Amino acid sequence: MKKRVPNLSLYILLIAVVVLMTVLNPVRFPTRRNFFSMAYQLPFLAFLSMGQMVPMLAGGINLAIIATTNLTGIVTAMLLSWLSGGSSWDASLFITLVAMAGGVLAALAVGALNGFLIGHLRIPDMLATLGTMTLVEGINIVLTRGYTLTGFPDFLIAIGNDAWGDIPIPFIIFVVLTILLGVLLNKTSFGYSVYMIGSNYTASKFSAIDTRKVIIKAYMLSSVFAAVTSFIMMGQMNSVKANYAESYLLVSILACILGAIDPMGGSGRLSGLVVSVLILQVVSTGVNLLRMDPFFVRAMWGFIVIVVIAMNHYGQHVKFPLGFHRWKRAEQSVDQ
Amino acid sequence: MVPHFGVEPQQIQIRTGCCDSMSKFLQMVNIQKNYGGVKALKGVDFSIDQAEIHCLIGENGSGKSTLIKIISGDVQPDGGEIQIEGRHYPRLRQIDSLNLGIRVIYQDFALFPNLTVAENIAYSQLVEKGDRLVNWQEIHEIAKAATEKIQINLDLHELVGNLSVANQQMVAICRALTKDVRLLILDEPTSALSKVEIDQQFKVVFDLQSKGISIMFVSHKLNEVLQIAHKVSILRDGEMIATLPREEVDNDKLIQLMSGRKITYTRYKGPETTNGKLLEVKGLTKKNNFADVSFSLGRGEILGITGLLGSGRTELALALYGIAPADRGSVVIDGKPVTIHSVQDAVRAGIGYVPEDRLTQGLVMKKSVRENVVPIVIDQLRNKLGLLDNGEWRQTVDHWIDELGIKVAHRDVEVRTLSGGNQQKVVLSKWLASKPKILILDNPTAGVDVAAKSSIYEVVRNMAEQGVGVILISDEIPEVVNNCNRILIMRNGRLVEHLETQDVTEEEVQNLVEMTGTQQQQISGELR
Structure with a gap:
């Protein structure tokens, strides 16, 4: 058995992009102010990616994750407004918490629906969540009639913007949730079952793993992360809308792939995902500081993912890509 | 186009033993x-x-x-x-x-x-x-x-x-x-x-x-x-x-x-006491799969079920294990009626199943031995905080590796890399760890070499001796004749023969399994 550092190439890549950005922009990149602002921005992408990672580990995908995020925000905002009689920016802490609980419940309902469609009815994950995504998006527009809802109480604003000493609140939440998710995935029978189901659904079922229950839980957990993302977003933007952050759906999937989460399910580490999100954030901030076209960030992200995946394949399969299928076939015949 | 086979007629006569190049x-x-x-x-x-x-x-x-x-x-x-x-x-x-x-x-x-x-x-x-x-x-x-x-x-x-x-x-x-x-x-x-x-x-x-x-x-x-x-x-x-x-x-x-060696089967002698019925199945039916299946199983007994591929034997096992539940009929375990609608029901009732297809059903090939031994007992491996206890997990796995003599360098090795026999022992250990009352084995020695075969039989016999009721489904007639107390033969979804192994020879069983013709059509007519 070879003992090697998992995801070593990701760590190297992270150091490389940090060094590169420092060299390109020695005045503004390696500053306290810059790291502080990255710590504000990072959790948003991190939570979405974690919410994407859990279903992906179980062999699925959650296309409804952004729609769920927006639904949480909209439900929370509407409850705030309704419970506080229209002056939601003045709502008491109690009312705020009740409204947020309502938002979380809405998100959990979507997660349970996803899990039911996939776990019980065995609808392919991509179709099921495409359906719920469209459904929830429609509900979001109906609820808001397309308008932006704004004006939130101090508590929500604080979640998104305050800092504890030098550490932004969103970053603290990020650290806590990362630890919790790590424990959940690596130290509980739920996490074990997620990895098993993602590796081989049929064998897991034959091994008496309650696939239905685990899949529902996985999608509900995904929804929890969507809800947390939503609260951070509400705080930072002080508004919600039916179609915020839509472009982040594919970014969340991309972050997982860069973080070596197997899109076929069953393998991948949380640490890999965290490093992946850090890389994406450093690139994004670095490019912005260089005052380049912001759309260039996307191109850079895509480029990095392509390079990493190509390198991984090249590294694993020694032979040239053209010989790849032959290598695979030989492996399969040995299996038999 | 006139078909031809490219050989001159005189060559048709060639049958055996010629060595002319x-x-x-x-x-x-x-x-x-x-x-x-x-x-x-x-x-x-x-x-x-x-x-x-x-x-x-x-x-x-x-x-x-x-x-x-x-x-x-x-x-x-x-x-x-x-x-x-x-x-x-x-x-x-x-x-x-x-x-x-x-x-x-x-x-x-x-x-x-x-x-x-x-x-x-x-x-x-x-x-x-x-x-x-x-x-x-x-x-x-x-x-x-x-x-x-x-x-x-x-x-x-x-x-x-x-x-x-x-x-x-x-x-x-x-x-x-x-x-x-x-x-x-x-x-x-x-x-x-x-x-x-x-x-x-x-x-x-x-x-x-x-x-x-x-x-x-x-x-x-x-x-x-x-x-x-x-x-x-x-x-x-x-x-x-x-x-x-x-x-x-x-x-x-x-x-x-x-x-490379002569297989010497020793016949299994079951327990003397046949009282205390562990499992009783009555009139179990699943449309288009099997009909009206009734049998019983005692503690420590090894019951063989054989029949051709498609005779309904695997379907029967899958129904008892809750993967594809039966439509009608009753299952009684230890005198208590049980309903089996899911695998969880079956496991709760004490039924285990070693599937025929090890690659896709028996094991998660990409995962390690450590992960494949524990799925059924995973909840017993938790500490006071409710978190998985790695120490206990490792102990459990090492215990079974040792107990069944699984040849593997380390518990963290992927099961994919093990030989067929050792893979099957991992599947067996998964069930042994859960202490089932009844274990159904579906062609457990398929793709396993002779040495591993006999050690698998030994494991199964040991289980039976400890009071587990074993159902052994197999194609291989010698396997069922020598390891079982009784044999049931299935044909077209029905139990058609019930034999005591001490009364029959392998040839007799083989003939009964392959019996077809009018008799078979008659039976399949009844099914419809």
Whole structure:
């Protein structure tokens, strides 16, 4: 058995992009102010990616994750407004918490629906969540009639913007949730079952793993992360809308792939995902500081993912890509 | 187009024992093939004469498939010489093999179930012609010519998916016959067929052989091999052990050559006490699968269930295990009626199941031994905080590795890399750890070598001695006769025989399993 550092190439890549950005922009990149602002921005992408990672580990995908995020925000905002009689920016802490609980419940309902469609009815994950995504998006527009809802109480604003000493609140939440998710995935029978189901659904079922229950839980957990993302977003933007952050759906999937989460399910580490999100954030901030076209960030992200995946394949399969299928076939015949 | 088989009539008379190099169709010398570090073939010599029926036998993993793939050009050997009709082929490609008239009919036939018989038969020829438009008349002409060649009656308009396995096989043979065939390779052709169907298939095989076609018949059913072969070649662990004419072999000899040792079965004697019924099944029925199945199982008893593929034996097991629950009938365990709607129900009731298909159902191949041993007991491995206790987990796994003698370098090794026998022991340990009352084993020794086989029997017998009720489903008659107290035979979804093993011989059971004809039709008529 070879003992090697998992995801070593990701760590190297992270150091490389940090060094590169420092060299390109020695005045503004390696500053306290810059790291502080990255710590504000990072959790948003991190939570979405974690919410994407859990279903992906179980062999699925959650296309409804952004729609769920927006639904949480909209439900929370509407409850705030309704419970506080229209002056939601003045709502008491109690009312705020009740409204947020309502938002979380809405998100959990979507997660349970996803899990039911996939776990019980065995609808392919991509179709099921495409359906719920469209459904929830429609509900979001109906609820808001397309308008932006704004004006939130101090508590929500604080979640998104305050800092504890030098550490932004969103970053603290990020650290806590990362630890919790790590424990959940690596130290509980739920996490074990997620990895098993993602590796081989049929064998897991034959091994008496309650696939239905685990899949529902996985999608509900995904929804929890969507809800947390939503609260951070509400705080930072002080508004919600039916179609915020839509472009982040594919970014969340991309972050997982860069973080070596197997899109076929069953393998991948949380640490890999965290490093992946850090890389994406450093690139994004670095490019912005260089005052380049912001759309260039996307191109850079895509480029990095392509390079990493190509390198991984090249590294694993020694032979040239053209010989790849032959290598695979030989492996399969040995299996038999 | 007039079909011809490229052989002069006088050669039809050749049957056995000739060694004139002119009559050799295929000759392979010192063929080697490695997959990674695994030596699949270690210098194999093999030859087939023209118009010869040559059987190739060997246990799973002995290299049969690799040899077929080399002959068909799918796989290139790492060393050795191939000579076909006297010509050397340093690199035999698929296209060469096809052009030389070599056709392989694989176990799964590689047919299109959603196309008609005619389309399936004519397909490869049409592709080769490369017409852009479909000519239906031509399709039917090609198909008709092929079916007439082996004098078989098939509805050319029927979808292949609706045909019986035997007829699907005929379609596959017809498809091979649309072009000049010199060597027809049949890979495990009889595994799903009844006696009558096998006889029909043999008729076709003899017929083709009389037309000058060489037949390579790959099987592990020795009684059939003895019935059909002119010559038998035996592969073991990638080595060609012997090639012998039919007259020089018998069943025992073949077994010995195949396994490298004589299997000496000792008969299992169950517990004396047959009171205290552990499991009672009454009138269990699942539409289109099995009907009205009733039997009982005692503590410490090993009950064998056998029957042909598709007789409903696996379906019965899947119903008891909750994967595909039954529609009607009752299951009573320890005097208490239980309803089994899911695997969780079954496990709660104390039923375990070792599936037939280890690769996709038994184990999660990509995961380690550590992860594969514990799925059923995972909740017992938690500490006070409710979190998984790695120490206890490791202990449990190491205990079972030790207890069953699983050969593995480390518990964190992927099960994919283990041998068949060791993989099966991992599956067994998964269930042993959960302490089931009843364990159903579905073909537990498929793809397992002889040494591992006997150690698996030992594990099963030990379990039974400790009071577990075991149901052993198997194809292999010696396996059930020697390991079970009683044997049930299933046919067409029904239990048709109930035997005490002390009263029967292997041959009697074999005959009962393969009994077909009018009796079978009568029964299947009743089912509808």
